[in-house]
Amino acid sequence: MxxxxxxxxxxxxxxxxxxxxxxxxxxxxxxxxxxxxxxxxxxxxxxxxxxxxxxxxxxxxxxxxxxxxxxxxxxxxxxxxxxxxxxxxxxxxxxxxxxxxxxxxxxxxxxxxxxxxxxxxxxxxxxxxxxxxxxxxxxxxxxxxxxxxxxxxxxxxxxxxxxxxxxxxxxxxxxxxxxxxxxxxxxxxxxxxxxxxxxxxxxxxxxxxxxxxxxxxxxxxxxxxxxxxxxxxxxxxxxxxxxxxxxxxxxxxxxxxxxxxxxxxxxxxxxxxxxxxxxxxxxxxxxxxxxxxxxxxxxxxxxxxxxxxxxxxxxxxxxxxxxxxxxxxQPSITTTTKSKITKADVAIVGSVAYDTISKIGSATKLGDSNIGFIQSSIGGVGHNVNLACQYSFQSLSKSKSDLKSSQLVSIVSNDLPGSSILNELEGKNMDSTSIKVIEGGKSTAQYVATHDEQGELIVACADMSIIETDFSSHIINELDRLGPKVVVFDCNLSPKVLNKVFHSIRKKGDNKPAVIIEPTSFIKSSRIASIDQTVFPNNVISLITPTRAEMESIHKSFTEKEYFNDFDNWFPILDALGISADFREKLNALSRKPDYKVLSDLLSNGDLQRSFQLLPYVQNILLKLGKDGLFSLSISETVQDYKSIPTASPYKPKFMLTSFGQKVSPEKQLGIVMQYFPIPPENENLEIVNVTGAGDSLLGTLVAKLVEQNDSYNWLNSELISVEQEWHKWESIYQAQISSGLTLMSNSAVSEEIAKVIK
Incomplete structure (x- = not known):
């Protein structure tokens, strides 16, 4: 063959x-x-x-x-x-x-x-x-x-x-x-x-x-x-x-x-x-x-x-x-070739890589060969998010007719790793038509990592230079063709490419998709600042999902770009969110209580303050806290409605805090909604095999849940439409954490068990 x-x-x-x-x-x-x-x-x-x-x-x-x-x-x-x-x-x-x-x-x-x-x-x-x-x-x-x-x-x-x-x-x-x-x-x-x-x-x-x-x-x-x-x-x-x-x-x-x-x-x-x-x-x-x-x-x-x-x-x-x-x-083509995805609910734009993961024993000697276990697979942030999204869709769908779709938009070279990637995708019946293939020049992206017996990363080497080439025209054409509701970007893409693609998305006006950015790493997360930013309610970025270290890097890069000196656009939005002296004092008082230890850590390390300043540009932030769970911050135009949200849902946050800012109409008031989600009981005391794709699995499931039902459940919007919308958000975050835990226990970059247990 x-x-x-x-x-x-x-x-x-x-x-x-x-x-x-x-x-x-x-x-x-x-x-x-x-x-x-x-x-x-x-x-x-x-x-x-x-x-x-x-x-x-x-x-x-x-x-x-x-x-x-x-x-x-x-x-x-x-x-x-x-x-x-x-x-x-x-x-x-x-x-x-x-x-x-x-x-x-x-x-x-x-x-x-x-x-x-x-x-x-x-x-x-x-x-x-x-x-x-x-x-x-x-x-x-x-x-x-x-x-x-x-x-x-x-x-x-x-x-x-x-x-x-x-x-x-x-x-x-x-x-x-x-x-x-x-x-x-x-x-x-x-x-x-x-x-x-x-x-x-x-x-x-x-x-x-x-x-x-x-x-x-x-x-x-x-x-x-x-x-x-x-x-x-x-x-x-x-x-x-x-x-x-x-x-x-x-x-x-x-x-x-x-x-x-x-x-x-x-x-x-x-x-x-x-x-x-x-x-x-x-x-x-x-x-x-x-x-x-x-x-x-x-x-x-x-x-x-x-x-x-x-x-x-x-x-x-x-x-x-x-x-x-x-x-x-087309009619004559479809009789002889496998059908290809023409539309997708979700498009993931980013890296696909050939991963080689090794796990070595306790008796390790640097500068020498060590006995261990080596496994190769397809990886890359973009691919992993897409795979987790597809697994989640499989689990969520009640029949083939209602199965949602996601598509990876990426690039590989005509070399051995590239051939292996395309062959494996073909073997899994995964559509790869949005992956651009080039000859010569850059090699297909590769990631080589070594882990200890507990699965913790010791050292890794990533060659993602091909992802940084300018294939923006391919990305733009694929997004136009697929017409997704949600687009996820990873920051392996170069600043030049990100800017070109975001410019194309802006031109769609009210028809533009929701845009989510996975910061990818401490170093590459700063690339978000290279995108020409606009503030709420005209921001293009709907959600970012950083770790605390990535949040620090993003904030620093925004500071260097002087985005926080924009007193004509950024400051009026920040000022309208109700982050007053009284509100800050309330946060400080709560942080001294045992149930709010996470809040104390976020305040003392400056994570919360950085998030407040970034919100006018990104609207929603899901801060990944590792073993401590997730912390969500969002701009709301109907913040007053959160007072009456029932908390009978088993997926409710441990605590929810709101600021009350400027009134924009009798029915609407600006503010910030903050929610803390500890890790689920199922994720406690896991036998961790590797940590490579845990964050990617979390995001893939989160996105799948986001488009699972109609637009009224899209909690990325700034208006709270219904109780079901907010409950759906809580359930989505819970299920995304379950997905992450399954991958932590798997030898694969993304656990296949996701396709069975997400609901």
Whole structure:
């Protein structure tokens, strides 16, 4: 059986061409395999033979960014030292653009030139024909370009007909363009395409009753379009059926009105340019670049501006069509491949790692080999939280129909640990389509730890550098696709990635999910401060789950970032929460009582004071106190209602304290709710095996319980809607602690027993 890593990296269409040395970027491979993000091909002759440096490079970069901005993956196609590349790095784009400055340094590659270019190890810019060929080899179905090649004037005697037209008749790739280039005989070009059996249609962007084929620089050419469409869905459906008969398609997109040039003006320029080419004896592959340059000179560069605008517009529309084509192709995909999660209640964004855990005996000698027990498994904070969440869902569900779902969004490398991770997930029937796979560069995350006989950590080494790479676009796309109610982040992600993803979440406004952050470690918890913060009630972060050490680190980083000096936004919220001198004196008085020992510790160590200052930015804090349990702090807009909460629940906190701050309406009053939850009796005197995933198990179950029922039970909200909402919170925290205890007694990073006992 082929490994999961091979399945992930190679689509069937790529394997068919394994004798052809096609080089496909990791990003494009991933997208083609997952069939979630659309891939759009881009030609490279526009870089190498269409524009001068550096304008060619700027244009190429803008086109790729346009595809990305519209939710797709760009795949610029070219030959680098004789090797056909599908997808170029920015360095390769620069290299190709710079080499085009010297005439003859880059070959213009159509179908006939492929073998020659490869044999001579040349650089090559691909025409529409060769771009279609390489796109089809890679499995890409949509290709965006500027103008279509075609039948030149007087082709009856010169036989000057672009190879693009023949290619369209035999290669099932859709070419999104602005019609045939203005230098061509557009009527004969359309006739020739009909002979080749090519579907030619025009996107009717303004609901005109009768649509003409656009003429590249112009919106109309005088030639009526054979077909027209007014929606991308219709276009995609037509492409779906056309591809099944192995025939290409041309989708013509009129140039945006503000960049269109008058037809009469362009026609006169084309006639003069053709006459000049005849006089100079220019023909063959040199003719088109000459004609375009002549027109550019005659329009003082306006034609180049029009060219760039239409290419960008075509890239945008091609991406939209490619998105719809993924959907149109879906029925044929689902008959042959395992179904994938398309929506999830919870998304966990963070690390997945290959864990190696050792446990050594009492007779330990440093600097030497020690006898012990070694076990390998999948770990990483993100994976562990996701696994605990899934186990909890299994236990909570009453039937398959009401089973909630969670999805891990992460990244691995194409190496042995990465392959092992994907194989194991596949073996457990766990969906891994949101895990990005890369080749080369960073290694898959690994965690190696040594524990003593009691399971306490002695030393550990963590290589999580791959998680800190910028894969923010993958995360954003996956969150958009999954549409989760709750998103959990671990702080293995880099500050840069966290900020980009949070910016995307903010843009969702009232539709944004609840966001929970697991600080991960003392050092990495400071990354929370790197996120651009907003205060209650506009904060993006709904909950953080730090240890006391992590709380100290978070507070210190917020102080250094001067968040506590924001007297326009932060201070008014803090001031409105009712942390008055009288309230502080009340806390001090209670802390001297035996039942409030935890409160005394939190006050003396400054944990409570730090939490108060952080609340305007994070709204809810669940402070992990180890063997002493959990301490919850939350901002409430209905704090007065907590006076009447019944405490008959077996899961009630040991004590609950509230501050009473500013009244915001007759029914609402701001304040802080503090609750202490000791460890459950079941967690006392546990035989601890390891402590690696205890906190992750706690959070995974907590999140599963959070989305277990409808939104009225979401206790992360600042309003107390019902008694059931608060009781559900108490039960959730209790069950999360049970989950943590089960993992403490397990050799696994997350105990499978969670799937049986959570209720």
């Amino acid at each position: 082929k490994s999961a890593i091979a399945k992930r990296l190679l689509s069937s269409s790529i394997r068919r061409w394994n004798k052809f040395p096609l080089i496909i970027t990791d990003e494009v491979k991933q997208a083609l395999n997952d069939k979630v993000l659309p891939v759009v091909s881009l030609e490279s002759t526009i870089i190498t033979h269409g524009m001068a440096y550096p304008q060619n490079l700027e244009m190429a970069q803008k086109v790729e960014q346009t595809v990305r901005d519209n939710g797709g993956i760009p795949a610029t196609i070219a030959f680098i030292e004789g090797k056909p590349h599908v997808g170029l790095s920015n360095e390769q784009l620069v290299q190709l653009a710079e080499k085009s400055r010297d005439k003859g340094m880059v070959n213009k590659v159509s179908r006939r030139d492929i073998g020659y270019t490869m044999a001579r190890k040349l650089y090559g810019g691909t025409t529409i024909a060769s771009t279609m060929i390489l796109s089809h080899m890679a499995g890409i179905k949509v290709f965006a370009t500027g103008g279509l090649g075609g039948v030149h004037y007087e082709a009856q005697s010169t036989f000057d007909i672009s190879a693009d037209l023949n290619e369209l008749g035999r290669t099932p790739v859709a070419v999104v363009c602005s019609g045939p280039k203005s230098i061509l005989d557009i009527g004969l070009t359309i006739e020739y395409l009909e002979t080749q059996g090519v579907c030619v249609s025009t996107y009717n962007d303004d609901n005109r009753p009768q649509v003409q084929i656009p003429g590249f620089y112009t919106r109309e050419s005088g030639i009526i379009s054979p077909d027209q469409f007014q929606s991308f869905q219709e276009i995609a459906l037509a492409l779906h059926y056309q591809n099944n008969i192995n025939s290409g398609s041309v989708i013509c997109v009129p140039i945006p009105k503000e960049y269109a040039l008058p037809s009469s003006f362009i026609n006169e320029l084309v006639k003069n340019a053709i006459d000049e080419a005849k006089r100079l004896g220019i023909q063959g592959k040199e003719l088109t670049p000459f004609l375009l340059q002549t027109i550019s000179n005659a329009t003082a560069g306006k034609s180049v501006d029009s060219n760039i605008s239409l290419v960008l517009n075509n890239a945008k529309i091609a991406t939209s069509i490619a998105k719809e084509l993924l959907i149109a192709d």
